[in-house]
Amino acid sequence: MFQRRILAILILALGMIYQASCSKSSDGGSAAGEVISLYKAAFPEEAAISSPTAQKSASASTLIKTESDFNTLADAGDTADKKKEALTTLLDGATSEACSVNINLYSSGNANCYGPNLQLSGTHPDTSLSPNPSSLPGGDLGLWDAAESSGEACSAAELNSRMKGVASQIDTAFFTVASMLCAAKTAGLSAPANAGESITVTTALNGKVKINNELATVTSATLARGSDTNGKPVYLSTINATVGTKTVFIRLKHVPAGVQDETTFTGKVSVSIADSNQDSGFAGNCSGSSSGQVDGSSIIYEKTASGNMKYILKSANFCGSSANPFVSSTNYSVDLTKTYSSNNGGWGNNANILLADFTPSSGVGTYQYAWQAGKGDSHTRVLNVKITDASNAVAYFGFGPNTVSTSSLGSISGMICNWAGPGGNHNGVTKVQKQVLTRSSTYFTASSSSIVYDPVNSCESSSGSFSYNKTGQSAVVDNSTTSSLVDLSDWSSAITNVSAPAEID
Numbered sequence: 001m002f003q004r005r006i007l008a009i010l011i012l013a014l015g016m017i018y019q020a021s022c023s024k025s026s027d028g029g030s031a032a033g034e035v036i037s038l039y040k041a042a043f044p045e046e047a048a049i050s051s052p053t054a055q056k057s058a059s060a061s062t063l064i065k066t067e068s069d070f071n072t073l074a075d076a077g078d079t080a081d082k083k084k085e086a087l088t089t090l091l092d093g094a095t096s097e098a099c100s101v102n103i104n105l106y107s108s109g110n111a112n113c114y115g116p117n118l119q120l121s122g123t124h125p126d127t128s129l130s131p132n133p134s135s136l137p138g139g140d141l142g143l144w145d146a147a148e149s150s151g152e153a154c155s156a157a158e159l160n161s162r163m164k165g166v167a168s169q170i171d172t173a174f175f176t177v178a179s180m181l182c183a184a185k186t187a188g189l190s191a192p193a194n195a196g197e198s199i200t201v202t203t204a205l206n207g208k209v210k211i212n213n214e215l216a217t218v219t220s221a222t223l224a225r226g227s228d229t230n231g232k233p234v235y236l237s238t239i240n241a242t243v244g245t246k247t248v249f250i251r252l253k254h255v256p257a258g259v260q261d262e263t264t265f266t267g268k269v270s271v272s273i274a275d276s277n278q279d280s281g282f283a284g285n286c287s288g289s290s291s292g293q294v295d296g297s298s299i300i301y302e303k304t305a306s307g308n309m310k311y312i313l314k315s316a317n318f319c320g321s322s323a324n325p326f327v328s329s330t331n332y333s334v335d336l337t338k339t340y341s342s343n344n345g346g347w348g349n350n351a352n353i354l355l356a357d358f359t360p361s362s363g364v365g366t367y368q369y370a371w372q373a374g375k376g377d378s379h380t381r382v383l384n385v386k387i388t389d390a391s392n393a394v395a396y397f398g399f400g401p402n403t404v405s406t407s408s409l410g411s412i413s414g415m416i417c418n419w420a421g422p423g424g425n426h427n428g429v430t431k432v433q434k435q436v437l438t439r440s441s442t443y444f445t446a447s448s449s450s451i452v453y454d455p456v457n458s459c460e461s462s463s464g465s466f467s468y469n470k471t472g473q474s475a476v477v478d479n480s481t482t483s484s485l486v487d488l489s490d491w492s493s494a495i496t497n498v499s500a501p502a503e504i505d
Helices: 002-020 032-040 082-092 153-187 490-495
Strands: 101-103 117-124 197-202 209-211 217-229 230-244 246-258 262-274 293-303 308-319 346-359 365-374 382-385 392-400 429-440 444-450 465-471
Touching: 082 153, 101 153, 117 490, 153 209, 153 217, 153 230, 153 246, 153 262, 153 293, 153 308, 153 346, 153 365, 153 382, 153 392, 153 429, 153 444, 209 230, 392 490, 429 490
Parallel strands: 101 209
Antiparallel strands: 117 465, 197 217, 217 230, 230 246, 246 262, 262 293, 293 308, 308 346, 346 365, 365 382, 382 392, 392 429, 429 444
16 A cells, blocks of 8 residues: 555656646647546556555545645545545645645554553563563563554554554655645646656745645755656656755656556655654664664555555664665665664664555555564564455564565564563564454454463463563463464465565666
8 A cells, every 4th residue: 555655646747747748638638638637547546555454534535724725635644545535636736836735754653552561570480580670661562452442453553553654754755746746737847758858846846845834945856757668668756855954855766667558567765854853762772873863764666467566665763864774876775784883874763664465456465564673673573464355354463584684574483472571582482463353444353363472481371470460450470371372374374475576776
């Protein structure tokens, strides 16, 4: 669903390009009519980007006109359809004022049901000492409660919460480029029709983009047509802007099958948000670095001949405001092998990977999301979701390879039940947490959950001298529980690892 958005904007870019290069449409209508017609035909659902388990809103529209005439578009946590609706409204804008956008950035977090802080009492089975520390930090304990207080399944709520921050960065790229295309169209600029041509949209775009309700100053904005590749047109949108203490770079490359042919395509969206300030709590993993930080995100996407969408998302928080999150000056994929060390500008916090292979019209497919809280972690936390139809899905949680690994990213290798506790190790067991999901009118609920375990190395203890509790819940004695985790083979029989699309520069 992430890729859906990318495609949306890029497709629109194509529409604008074609429109501006023609004085009349094929049916004798105006060039503007040709663009709108092309947009309607080439803007599929796959253009929107969202968590696959995002909650469906009961409201009919996500587009709200504020008093300042800036469009507050789909929220980062909205469904793909909601985001498509907002993009469509923006890109169809007929006046300069209709091109304005306000984009909200979020930080990733955890659902309340996931990985709580636990209070420990008695002698921990993995050590002869009384628990030291006397509590376990939040974020390391997987799916703890089956559902949020609202009834939403914990696996769905956690995926939505984790992805919201990353999605908001991608939203910044998508909606800013959409605003640029709208501005170029309404300003009457002639779009590049041939390879090597480009237009500058800096003046037309200035004054039209807000980030977190603060007006951005656009320092450059261009739309270019590059050299054809294998007979296919190449379109490149590039934007640089500043807003407050942030410097924003956006690059969107799209390669469709033809100028008016979106049957297949590939491309990449890249965004970096450098800030002279550093988020609270991030200094530890970036200790000794120059001040500030850079949030970097990229997606490589592909629509295959079968109509399926595939993509790989990578993002992380890099140390120092001058850090380069990308592979190189010519490859704008986020490089997660760049970990922070001795002020080298590598990433120190919140690395994320998402691989997906799905049918855009239904969302049916496989989604493998992994995140790593800090550069030094031995494993990623992993959520895999397989959506089988509009109402049913299955989700698995466990631990997988570190983000510097070159293979199996997004897969689950087992469950680590005592990540940070006394005597803990990260060897793990060949078990995994599982929830069977059913979508209600707005969100997924859990029809069954296999998530219970003790916070010990073996995931189950019968010592009877150790207890633990989440704040607000009664203490649990370890010998009173029976692990309900499922075998890792249950996961491997349900989930086929997604292969990433081929790299594109």
